[in-house]
Amino acid sequence: MADPEGFMHTPRREWPRRPVEERVRDWDEVAVPGALLPIVGEQAGRCMDCGIPFCHEACPLGNLVPEWNILVARDDWQAAAERLHATDNFPEFTGLLCPAPCESGCVLAINQPAVTIRNVEAAIADRAWAEGYAPPKPPRRLTGRTVAVVGSGPAGLAAAQQLTRAGHTVAVYERDDRPGGLLRYGIPSFKMEKYRLDRRIEQMREEGTRFRTGTDVGRDLGARELRGRYDAVLLAMGATAWRELPVPGRGLAGIHQAMEYLPLANRVQQGDITASPMSAAGRDVVIVGGGDTGADCLGTAVRDGARSVTQLDIYPQPGKERDEAAEPWPTHPRIYRMSAAHEEARDLGTAPAADADARLFAASTLKFSGDGRGRVRAVRLVEVDDERQPRTGTERELAADLVLLALGFSGPGRGDGILDQLGLELDGRGTLERDRGFATPVPGVFAAGDAARGPSLIVWAIAEGRAAASAVDRHLTGTTRLPSPIGPFDRPMSV
Structure with missing residues (x-):
């Protein structure tokens, strides 16, 4: 262990995000540039180097988390990069995009906030590129296959x-x-x-x-x-093969799959087109689906300049703490998590009718209503119980002239x-x-x-x-x- 008492005296600190009002005006990464390296050494020092590291089991790559945590805490970045790349080809991808089941399996997480494993991983990857620790590795000889x-x-x-x-x-x-x-x-x-x-x-x-x-x-x-x-x-x-929503009104114009909407927004940022034909600018947007793809649509719609954005999640709002009976450690629990996009929607008040941030939980879509000219104008929804059965008297309507279906694949x-x-x-x-x-x-x-x-x-x-x-x-x-x-x-x- 780099610091035998690190987990006792060092509180968890995560990579800070840029202010909401600043980051929604651009498409740059939400984290504060350069703010991770000053804190990551101490955070890596919180790793207990436990006898049976369940972070290994929680990660399908089998990332050698305690090894590179110790190396980072000791400021040996080259060795840390070697151990990280030994199991992960693209640690900057996982360090930014993975929901970190390894942290759910962290032994420290039994009764304390877990080690910031994903942040340490991202820091190693960035340092590896900056210092030349990720060179190409062409084969010494070809097999002919x-x-x-x-x-x-x-x-x-x-x-x-x-x-x-x-x-x-x-x-x-x-x-x-x-x-x-x-x-x-x-x-x-x-x-x-x-x-x-x-x-x-x-x-x-x-x-x-x-x-x-x-x-x-x-x-x-x-x-x-x-x-x-x-x-x-x-x-x-x-x-x-995306999942559909076979409810009345699905054929109205203005209802699109998430993976029709998101690629166009990305092409605008890459300079392929000047504007997306599905832009959410000035529109009332409803996103059907409570997962990560829905959150990506949310953050994109906010940056597009939507008039309002609401995300519907058919599941009930989860608690902030792990349910030990239903999802005991070291499984990856379904708890209330706030992505950067949800934080933005909350602070900007994009969905006044939502339960939390931009999300309406336990909400099921009944139908889409049109404006008489073939375009969607509203979403009819109902509150459901834990068995997804409608609750009597809970139907309501949300204005929507752009609906994005993020129901998975x-x-x-x-x-x-x-x-x-x-x-x-x-x-x-x-x-x-x-x-x-x-x-x-x-x-x-x-x-x-x-x-x-x-x-x-x-x-x-x-x-x-x-x-x-x-x-x-x-x-x-x-x-x-x-x-x-x-x-x-x-x-x-x-x-």
Whole structure:
């Protein structure tokens, strides 16, 4: 331990955010630049180096949290960066975007605020780039084997980097004009600026990974043809089949899926278009769905200049403390959390009718009403109980001329033709079938990430990519030295 009594005398301090009135006027990351490094050493010193570090089990990557906490507390950043990159290809992504189940599993969290593991992780990643501790690592020799990775989200990128470093010739196929997948066009810049993604892509290019953007496999290039070109194919195209809301009025204009709205906002920030045709500027916005994607829509709508924004969550408002009976330590509990977007909405008063910040909890959508010209004008909702049954006399209406559906995803869509061309089937959950070796029923074709696991956290996507890369490497060479942190049927800790 760097400080045997650190957890006793050092209070938890998190990376401070910029003032709300400042940050909603731009699309930069919400945290105060440079404010993390002065506090992170003491925060890392709160780590108890406990005998059985449950943060390892809570993190599907198996991040060596106590090791790099101690190294940071001792100001050994180069060694900390080496230990962090040993298990995580993209720690700046997880340090900014992961909800940190590792902190829920922190032993200190049994009766105190957990170690700020995610903040320490982000600080190490930033220091690694600043000091040159994250150089490209091209393979010493090539194996002569080729791999196609379909999809450049976190799972596809992690798998491609692992396989490239193992000596295989890897090409990543991406339907969009730039690599990155959800990281590029789904995650708003105020959560993670795109330069962080760009420099990782450049690192991978320097290592030898090839990127084929603007190529929609199944349409621009047949999936069978792709399989014939490469020794192995890894499908990591994500979960793109969004869930619908089949209620009266769904066909009205002005009702869109979140992943129709967010990519356009991101393209404005990247200079592709001058304004989004779905901009929330001056509109009354209702977001249906209480998860992270809904919060991303919330923060984006606030920056667009919406007149009002309300987020509907069908679940009851959770408590601020863990329910030990229902979700005991070290599981990741459902508690009341306030994202940066919710903090902004609360301070700006975007939703006067909301229960807390911009959210209406235990709220179910009954119908959408139109204005007589085919456009949405209001959302009719009702309060529901814990069984999602309507409470009598609680119906009400919210003005809305822009509705965003953020109800999650099931798995890959069939529209691109990949599944039909390869003869692949979806399981009962709507995800790709695969065996314990990440292999689909088609020889030489593997599956990883949300396409096979279903919608999950970024840390699970990276772990999937690393584990699938190990399976592909074994398939190609008969053995592997690549780590495999999870199995395809592993799930987060739960009761």
